[in-house]
Amino acid sequence: MTTPGAPLIEVENLEKDYPTGAGVFQALxxxxxxxxxxxxxxxMGASGSGKSTFMNLLGCLDRPTxxxxxxxxxDVGRLSSDQLAALRNREIGxxxxxxxxxxxxxxxxxxxxxxxxxxxxxxxRRRQAQAMLERVGLGERSHHTPLQLSGGQQQRVAIARALxxxxxxxxxxxxxxxxxxxxxxxxxxxxxxxxxxxxxTLVLVTHEADIAAYARRCIRFQDGRVIEDVAQAEVAA
Amino acid sequence: xxxxxLFETAWHALTTHRMRSFLTMLGMVIGVAAVxxxxxxxxxxxxxxxxxxxxxxxxxxxxxxxxxxxxxxRVATGDAPSLTFDDADAIRxxxxxxxxxPVSPGGAQLIYGGVNWNTSVYGTTPDYAVxxxxxxxxxxxxxxxDVRRGARxxxxxxxxxxxxxxxxxxxxxxxxxxxxxxxxxxxLASKGQSLDGRDQDDTVLVPISSAQQxxxxxxxxxxxxxxxxxxxxxxxxxxAEASINDLLRSRHRIGLGQDxxxxxxxxxxxxxxxxxxxxxxSLLLGAIAAISLVVGGIGIMxxxxxxxxxRTREIGIRMAIGARRRxxxxxxxxxALTLSxxxxxxxxxxxxxxxxxxxxxxxxxxxxxxxxVLMAVGVSFLIGVFFGFYPARRAxxxxxxxxxxxx
Numbered sequence: 001m002t003t004p005g006a007p008l009i010e011v012e013n014l015e016k017d018y019p020t021g022a023g024v025f026q027a028l029x030x031x032x033x034x035x036x037x038x039x040x041x042x043x044m045g046a047s048g049s050g051k052s053t054f055m056n057l058l059g060c061l062d063r064p065t066x067x068x069x070x071x072x073x074x075d076v077g078r079l080s081s082d083q084l085a086a087l088r089n090r091e092i093g094x095x096x097x098x099x100x101x102x103x104x105x106x107x108x109x110x111x112x113x114x115x116x117x118x119x120x121x122x123x124x125r126r127r128q129a130q131a132m133l134e135r136v137g138l139g140e141r142s143h144h145t146p147l148q149l150s151g152g153q154q155q156r157v158a159i160a161r162a163l164x165x166x167x168x169x170x171x172x173x174x175x176x177x178x179x180x181x182x183x184x185x186x187x188x189x190x191x192x193x194x195x196x197x198x199x200x201t202l203v204l205v206t207h208e209a210d211i212a213a214y215a216r217r218c219i220r221f222q223d224g225r226v227i228e229d230v231a232q233a234e235v236a237a
Numbered sequence: 238x239x240x241x242x243l244f245e246t247a248w249h250a251l252t253t254h255r256m257r258s259f260l261t262m263l264g265m266v267i268g269v270a271a272v273x274x275x276x277x278x279x280x281x282x283x284x285x286x287x288x289x290x291x292x293x294x295x296x297x298x299x300x301x302x303x304x305x306x307x308x309x310x311r312v313a314t315g316d317a318p319s320l321t322f323d324d325a326d327a328i329r330x331x332x333x334x335x336x337x338x339p340v341s342p343g344g345a346q347l348i349y350g351g352v353n354w355n356t357s358v359y360g361t362t363p364d365y366a367v368x369x370x371x372x373x374x375x376x377x378x379x380x381x382x383d384v385r386r387g388a389r390x391x392x393x394x395x396x397x398x399x400x401x402x403x404x405x406x407x408x409x410x411x412x413x414x415x416x417x418x419x420x421x422x423x424x425l426a427s428k429g430q431s432l433d434g435r436d437q438d439d440t441v442l443v444p445i446s447s448a449q450q451x452x453x454x455x456x457x458x459x460x461x462x463x464x465x466x467x468x469x470x471x472x473x474x475x476x477a478e479a480s481i482n483d484l485l486r487s488r489h490r491i492g493l494g495q496d497x498x499x500x501x502x503x504x505x506x507x508x509x510x511x512x513x514x515x516x517x518x519s520l521l522l523g524a525i526a527a528i529s530l531v532v533g534g535i536g537i538m539x540x541x542x543x544x545x546x547x548r549t550r551e552i553g554i555r556m557a558i559g560a561r562r563r564x565x566x567x568x569x570x571x572x573a574l575t576l577s578x579x580x581x582x583x584x585x586x587x588x589x590x591x592x593x594x595x596x597x598x599x600x601x602x603x604x605x606x607x608x609x610v611l612m613a614v615g616v617s618f619l620i621g622v623f624f625g626f627y628p629a630r631r632a633x634x635x636x637x638x639x640x641x642x643x644x
Contacts, residue, residue: 061557061637082561089559100554100641104253116242117559161558 007034007070008168008201009058014067016053027053029224030067037168040195040202042212045221052173054221055205059092059171060084072168089117093162097174099154101146107133107157108142114164132160136190152183159190169201170194176211188214247572250544261540262580264533265620269584269613270591271526276609277592279519281602285430286515290508292428292437294370296335296474297504298466300328300481318460319498322445324488325464329364331484333477335469338364339461341445343453348413349401356397358414358441360448361465368467376408376423379444387446391419394438395427417451419443432511474503527616533580534620541573541628552632553640566633573625574618581617585610 016028028050035041045051056062057069060076069076071091079087093114094100101110108129115125133142136156138149146154155175162170172191176184192214194200206212213232220228251258302318322339329337341360346353359365366378379390391412398407407421428437449458468477478501485491485499545552552565560568592603 056638059557061641082563085556085559085561085564088557094557096641100550100557102551102554104249113555114558116239116246117555117561117564119239121239122242122245165559 008037008039008072009033009035009203010070011058012068014054014057014064014069016050016057016062017065027224028057028064031224031226032067033219033226033229035201035203037201038195038199039217040192040215041204041217041219042215043203043205043219043221044207044209044212046207049221050224051205051221053224055171055173055203058203059094060088085117089114089165091167091169093159093165093167093170095155095158095162095170095172095175097177099146099151099158099178101154101157101161103146106143106145107138107149107160110146110157111142111161111164114161118165129160129164132163133157135163136160150183151179152186155179155183155187156190159187159194163194163200167200169203172202172204174206175204176206176208184211243567243571244575246568247575250572251575254544257540258576261536261576262583264536265530265577265580265617266533266584266587268526268530268533269581269617270587271529272523272613272616273585273588273605273609274591274595275522275526276519276612277588277603277605278595278601279515279522280604280606280609281596282515283512283519284604285602286432286508286512289430289432290512293431293504293508294368294467295505296468296471297368298468298474298478298481299502299504300464300466300485301500301502302460302462303498303500318462319489320461320464320485322459322461324485325362325364325461327484327488328464328466328481331477331480333469333473333480335467336364336367337464337466338362338368339445339464340365341448341453341461342463343448345415345441345452347397347401347441349410352401354397354400356394356439356441358443358448358452360443360445360452362445365442365465368465371428372426374424374426375406376421378423379442384444384446387450388444389417389419389447389451390422390444392423392425392442393421394425394440396436396439397441398424414441414443415452419447419451432508471505474505478503530616530620534577534624537573537576537621538624538628540576541569541625542631544572545569545628545632548632549635549640549643552635553637553643556635556637557641562633565635566629569629569632570622570625573629574621577617577621577625578614581614584617585613588613 012032014028014031015026018025018027031054043051043054053062057064060071063077071087076084076087102113105113108126111129111132112125115128120128130139130142133139136159138153138156138160141149141153146157149157170191175191176187179187188211191202191204195202202215204211204215212218215232217231218228219226300320302320320339325337325339328334338361343358344355345358346355362384363378363381365371374395376392378392379388383390391414393401393407401407401412402410407424410421411418412421413419425438425440425442431437443452445461466477466481468474481501482497486497489498491497555565589605592605595601596603
């Protein structure tokens with residue numbers, strides 16, 4: 001564990017270019033910021049503002065064109081793709097808008113999947129996966145496949161999967177984008193609880209103000225740059 | 238990552254698309270079954286030829302009466318019996334010759350009690366047993382003295398013994414060969430089929446003198462249709478052949494430029510030709526079958542490529558949650574390997590079953606050897622790796638973000 005308040009995420013002049021037919025598109029134009037362990041951050045912005053690109057870089061799914069990214073003091077730009085995969089497995093959990101569960105696997109097997117890549121044996125990973133499903137309130141549904149679950153339930157399975165290897169950070173990309181307001185509230189309450197009770201660092205990309213309001217810090221992107229970075233009071237649940 | 242998990246994952250993926258997996262495997266099943274069956278038939282034929290050659294005797298010549306061509310017109314060998322018993326004796330005295338037996342062949346009906354049996358009868362001398370390396374199951378072979386005095390004694394093959402005598406001991410019994418009584422003095426050890434497919438145990442051997450007097454009523458006494466000759470060693474075969482030719486030409490007073498009235502054939506060389514012919518046939522059958530195995534492998538590659546494209550998003554998800562490139566590579570490689578090896582297993586069952594059926598229904602000799610089974614498994618494994626590797630590498634080379642975005 002790092003000392004409280006020490007930056008878990010530290011980016012410096014981060015830039016990302018994409019080659020297009022009409023030349024180079026600069027998705028990120030020099031972003032510098034720090035996120036400490038235990039923070040709950042919302043990243044907002046219109047589509048094309050660079051927030052998703054930023055999220056992919058923070059999630060170690062992509063590498064920056066220029067600039068540096070240190071995760072827990074480690075220079076991510078220097079890591080091989082296998083080391084990045086191990087880092088994603090160990091330190092990072094992802095929650096996507098479209099849930100991204102494997103449709104042919106049961107909820108239990110979906111949650112156990114990251115544990116398989118962590119090299120944990122079959123019995124141990126089933127036990128741990130079951131515990132995670134119970135943590136998100138789906139202990140009874142572990143043998144259902146995603147198609148047999150509602151959207152809110154699927155997203156909770158996805159959250160259980162993100163939690164499976166007990167990572168320190170969860171990146172959520174529009175996690176409530178496919179959910180109605182009631183289930184959105186349930187999912188956001190779960191996120192708040194995880195942040196508050198377990199100290200998991202949460203980075204949430206959204207374009208909905210009422211979802212961003214759950215976070216205690218809001219970073220706003222526009223045209224590949226940070227235009228606003230403000231602390232905000234926590235929403236009373 | 239743990240290997241059992243890889244197999245679990247592969248198994249799950251394959252059972253999710255049962256029909257597709259089955260059809261993909263079918264190519265391997267047919268390929269392996271074809272290879273096993275073809276090799277079984279080829280090796281069965283080879284084994285048969287090998288045992289026929291062994292049963293024939295080694296370093297053999299057969300000298301036939303008559304020329305291959307006579308005065309420009311081809312005539313059948315053995316048409317005019319020009320070889321005499323004395324020729325056979327003279328050949329035996331040559332330095333490179335071990336044994337020389339004149340033979341007068343024919344067919345006759347045998348009768349014992351109420352049973353009769355048609356078989357081939359060979360009039361010959363004791364040297365025949367030496368030349369053919371033929372041992373006795375019981376009793377003894379006839380002697381030179383028996384030949385000299387035209388004794389009515391016979392040595393019978395296993396088939397004749399079984400057909401005429403059943404469980405009785407034939408030695409000492411009297412049988413009638415074309416009405417003439419002969420005493421059975423021995424039973425030959427079993428030899429099985431000859432190269433031309435005849436049952437060598439379905440035969441009777443009698444002294445050549447007795448055969449000509451009592452059975453064939455030949456007008457040409459002391460003449461043989463052919464002489465079987467054994468050289469002392471394989472190395473002396475050529476020298477032996479030359480000296481036989483010289484000897485017979487001078488004995489038959491054949492001048493320079495005149496055609497021979499006999500034909501010397503190197504049976505060992507003929508047998509080797511037969512053996513290499515079956516070997517080539519066996520190789521050819523195997524090669525044709527191997528092509529279907531390769532086609533099966535291409536089928537696997539095809540389906541694996543489709544599968545990688547279809548499952549791009551799955552690959553992206555797996556990468557996002559921590560699958561390394563090599564984990565993805567292994568996942569797809571093991572899927573391909575599982576397909577090819579299960580296909581191989583089923584193919585083996587069909588191949589071995591098919592070989593058994595061929596033996597039962599068509600009566601062809603087959604031999605499923607451990608080597609051919611091992612080879613089929615090995616080749617299937619290689620095919621799985623070879624044709625699975627490209628799709629697997631394609632999957633492993635995907636960019637996680639692009640993969641996640643795909644629908």
